[in-house]
Each structure stands twice: as structure tokens, then as C-alpha cells.
Amino acid sequence: CIIFDEIILGIGRHSSVKLKYNRKDQEVAYKLWVELSTRKIGLPFDQENDVITEVYNSWYDFFKIARELLKDIPASRLPYSNDLIKLTERVLNVGLRPHLTKWQAKYRQWYNNEFIKKNNKKSETPQEIQKRYPEYSVLVEDLVLTNKRMIEYKDLMGKIAFKR
Template sequence: MTDYLSIALDKDFGLSVHVNVVVVALLILALGIALLVRHYLFHRRLPEFEIEEAEFGLGDQKITLRANDLDRTVAYRVWVELSTRKIGLKIDPDDDVIDEIYNSWYEFFAVTRELIKDVPVVKVRQDSTKKIIQLSIEVLNTGLRPHLTKWQARFRRWYANQLERDKDSLEHPQDIQKRFPDYDQLVAEMLEVNQKLMAYRAKMYALVTQ
């Protein structure tokens, strides 16, 4: 027997239990708190995040989503790749070597593709995660692939031949690459892609930090 709970057994082995009203009130309060916490965790509305496709030159639609932790994880890993490779940083045609830029772009393409493949299929069913994956695929296929398809093989073959021919030359790679017959057009289109990728990088950072 305590001040809050008493259990008695009479001579006929009848059991009686008496609970203090304070205990009952505390139990009801605890149950109410538990229900409120459960409702908050499972029904709270996450802040919306908006992405404009026009920022990446992919279209004029807006993507609105309520990002979850998986989306932020994907965005963070993409942001890290963009921030630690030349692909997501501003290109300087006078100092950067185009061959090295293409290496960076190709590596980013492969890494992002593997990152998308690693997302559990059950998570892809979530609307926000599906939109993030679709956006990343669009950036690769619409933002990056066309330039690589048009210019990479042509430039690399020409550049390799030039390096072999001028292997004893003291001329810098930045100067050699400027002799490429379509150099101005290549650089102009490369800088255009670069702007889109930097916008993509900024949006992934914003998604991670919102």
C-alpha cells in the first residue's frame, strides 16, 4: 500500500484496487502528451522548397517540394561534388585547361549517376525524392551531355595530336588549346553550361541549409 495505489485482499479472496486521483490525472496527461507528439511527428507540414527549371536552362516550370532528410542527403552529396570539382566553379578560359575541365565533368557525370542508383527504390516512391532525382537526371542529360557529345571527342583528339606534335615545345597548355579551330564557340558554350551548373550547385546548397 502507498499513498497513490492500494491493493487489498478480503477474507473471501476478493481483490480490490484503489488508485489515487492524482495518478489517474498524471496518466491521462502523459497519454495526451504522447498523442500530441505522435501527431506532430507524423503530420507536421515541412517547409516548401521551390526550384525553377529556368535556373538551369531546362524549361520554364517550377518544382515545389517538401524535402525530407534523404533529399537533403542527396543534395548535400551533389553539392560536395560540385564544390570540390571544377564543374561547379567558375571557369576561367585564360587559366583553366579544357582537357582537365572535361575530365571533371565526366567524373561528375559518373559520380552523380552512381549516387542516384544508390537511392533505395522504396524511397523513390516519395514525391519529393522522385523530383530531386528527376532534376539531377535532367541536369546530366539536358545540361551536360549535349555539350560533351558535341565537343569533347573532337577537342580531345585535336588536343592530343597537338601535344604529341609539340611535345618538346615550352608553350603552355592554355596557349595550345586556343589554337583549336572552333575555340571561341567551344568556350562560349562551355561557359553557358558552367553557369547552369553553378546555379544547380547554389540550389542544392540552399536545399541542404533550408
């Protein structure tokens, strides 16, 4: 069993995490790291080029995959994988869910309405349209903060997966 003492992750009010893990946890961490590393959730948000709806799609897909990976941990492993399970659950519910709950539905509704209106003219890119969102700067500020947390989580999963 390898032990990390006090990993600072910056998720919610309780950012200090003691994480103990073993080989099976390492396998799950690797799968989570791959998902995080190959999706927008694990890459810095590019305000000039990224499309927020696509970022949200990536985040939502990761949420589903992470949940499935946790469900695949056999019940016999629960006493040994508890730290990884709790951390991942906290990342999803404290690190990711609040942003999605606050912003995703109202932003998507606004964006879809704007895209339909502007689609007839085809003069604006999705990136230009999204910048007209009335709360764009506040949304992006929260999105970037959430994204940084997910990148920290990705880095932590990499440390576990590759014993860094």
C-alpha cells in the same frame, strides 16, 4: 517536407522547376553539392588558366558520381525523392550531356594531336595550345554557358542541403 515553388534553373526549354524534398533528399543534395563545390564543374571557367581537358575530366567524373548517388536512393524512397531524381537526371542529360557529346571527343582528339606535336618543342603551355583550337571561341562560349548551369545547380543543391 519542405517545398520550393518554382525554382528557376535555366536547363533546356523547361527551366521552371517545382521541387519538393525531405531529409534523405537533403543528404543526397549535400553530397551532390560537395562534389559540385570541389570540382571544376561548380567553379567558373577561367579562360586564362583552366585547361579544357581537365575541365572535361571533372565534368565526366561528376557525371559518374551523380549517377551513382541517384542509384543509391533506395527504391522505397522513389515516390518521395522523385523531384530530386528528375531534376538531377535533367541536369545531367539536358544541362551537361549535350555539351560533352558535341565537343569533348573532337576537342580531345585535336588537343592530343596538337600536344604531341608541340610536346617536342615544349614551348607552349596547355592553355596556349587550346586557344589554337579552330572552334575555340564557340566551344568556350558553350562551355561557359554549360558551366553557369552547373553552378546554378550547385547553388540549388546548397539551398536544399543547408535549407537556405
